[in-house]
Amino acid sequence: DAKTTQPNSMESNEEEPVHLPCNHSTISGTDYIHWYRQLPSQGPEYVIHGLTSNVNNRMASLAIAEDRKSSTLILHRATLRDAAVYYCILYNQGGKLIFGQGTELSVKP
Amino acid sequence: DTGVSQDPRHKITKRGQNVTFRCDPISEHNRLYWYRQTLGQGPEFLTYFQNEAQLEKSRLLSDRFSAERPKGSFSTLEIQRTEQGDSAMYLCASSARQGNEKLFFGSGTQLSVL
Numbered sequence: 042d043a044k045t046t047q048p049n050s051m052e053s054n055e056e057e058p059v060h061l062p063c064n065h066s067t068i069s070g071t072d073y074i075h076w077y078r079q080l081p082s083q084g085p086e087y088v089i090h091g092l093t094s095n096v097n098n099r100m101a102s103l104a105i106a107e108d109r110k111s112s113t114l115i116l117h118r119a120t121l122r123d124a125a126v127y128y129c130i131l132y133n134q135g136g137k138l139i140f141g142q143g144t145e146l147s148v149k150p
Numbered sequence: 151d152t153g154v155s156q157d158p159r160h161k162i163t164k165r166g167q168n169v170t171f172r173c174d175p176i177s178e179h180n181r182l183y184w185y186r187q188t189l190g191q192g193p194e195f196l197t198y199f200q201n202e203a204q205l206e207k208s209r210l211l212s213d214r215f216s217a218e219r220p221k222g223s224f225s226t227l228e229i230q231r232t233e234q235g236d237s238a239m240y241l242c243a244s245s246a247r248q249g250n251e252k253l254f255f256g257s258g259t260q261l262s263v264l
Contacts, residue, residue: 075252077253082257083257083258084154084241084243084255084256084257084258085193085241085243085253085255086255087252087253087254090252126192128192137183137195137198137206138183138193138195138253139195140185140192140193140194140195141192142191142192143192
């Protein structure tokens with residue numbers, strides 16, 4: 042399974058944008074880039090995914106590098122409820138999600 | 151609520167006892183996954199089913215662990231002769247079909263082995 046590398050932790054101020062980076066230099070052509078987040082005492086929650094093009098949804102945006110070896114999850118305006126562990130995962134069709142350590146995001150009021 | 155449901159939310163048991171957890175996936179989802187998570191770590195894959203067939207089991211899963219999904223609906227995860235190292239959060243997830251679909255997770259069962 043291809044691996045991802047994320048910073049262990051990041052801090053943000055409330056109502057400011059947050060850019061969460063992820064490196065995946067060994068990504069294959071068929072790997073999708075998925076992001077999940079896990080709030081305290083809850084199961085992981087899907088955030089967004091993409092293959093090659095940038096993606097937007099109501100929760101976040103996903104910016105994918107042209108060579109696909111890195112990506113960035115963008116939260117446009119962080120709120121206190123966005124404090125969570127964010128996981129960047131490479132997912133191949135028919136496979137299973139393999140979680141790494143993720144990035145623990147803290148949001149300061 | 152039509153999300154993934156897990157029961158019980160918490161389980162405390164003594165070392166050597168058997169425990170069983172239940173997961174009810176979202177009704178039309180044919181894939182069901184079990185994960186285990188310890189404090190400070192990401193979820194670790196255990197096994198998954200497509201309908202009633204168990205398609206993959208992690209090599210990390212000892213013979214004391216068994217999972218079933220009769221009739222392709224709910225699933226149970228049993229741990230026999232529990233050990234203190236089994237203490238963890240056990241998470242269940244489901245998805246609609248194989249492919250690049252997203253997983254929906256339950257809130258998990260927290261197991262404490264004394």
